Amino acid sequence: MSQDNIRIPDEIAQEVLDLASQYYSEYQDSYTDADLIQIGSEVEIPAELIEKAIADIQLKQKQKNLAQQQQQEKQALFKKIGFGSLVLMGIWGVFTFNQLSAQKSAVKAAWAQVENQQQRRADLIPDLVNITKTYANQEERIVTQLVNAQESYLTAQTSVEKNAAIATVNEAINDFTEYSVSNPQLSSNQLFINLQYELAGTANRLAVERKRYNEAASQYEQSIESFPNVIIAKIAGFNAAEFTD
Secondary structure (H helix, E strand, O other): OOHHHOOOOHHHHHHHHHHHHHHHHHHHOOOOHHHHHHHHHHOOOOHHHHHHHHHHHHHHHHHHHHHHHHHHHHHHHHHHHHHHHHHHHHHHHHHHHHHHHHHHHHHHHHHHHHHHHHHHHHHOHHHHHHHHHHHOOOOHHHHHHHHHHHHHHHHOOOHHHHHHHHHHHHHHHHHHHHHHHOOHHHHOOHHHHHHHHHHHHHHHHHHHHHHHHHHHHHHHHHHHHOOOHHHHHHHHOOOOOOOOO
């Protein structure tokens, strides 16, 4: 198709005409080298000075254009760096959040093991009560103390309440053990001896699980308080876990 046969759509025809008019106006307002030399000769300016001035102006314009181009390239680079930084921060934020979530879950799992051992220890109380009723009917105080201790643990809801309740359970068991020393019939009973082994075993396992829990809680606390993890921790609401004795 020849240049003469190109059809211009109606929707851009006016825009083409407006731009062409602008080019024509700029053309009309411009001068050729010969024009400038002719004008300069009329005021007795040598042609070589006119040519030098033209070269200097063109050089300055070229330098200006180059500086603008470099500035645009810098801005484009800064935008890329900024976008890349945001992407990296986003990836780091997700990774840190997942890491803190995993550590928080580990703390919860460790505490669940502590509660399991506390529960096993409290579950031994009915056997202690039965033995006490069988071999020490006169010791209603011991029975009442044991029953109340187990009840306090069974009704505890929060971790703080359960910690306080297990302390009551331990106190009741210790009082029972002290009482058994002064009761040869009770202390020599095989069921009591077996229970003593059970109590000692749960105490040891409980101590181990508490140690593991405190280690997990300590590691988790160090993670949420270290920089820059503390930023994600505060935003996402990661709070320090309570330690247990």
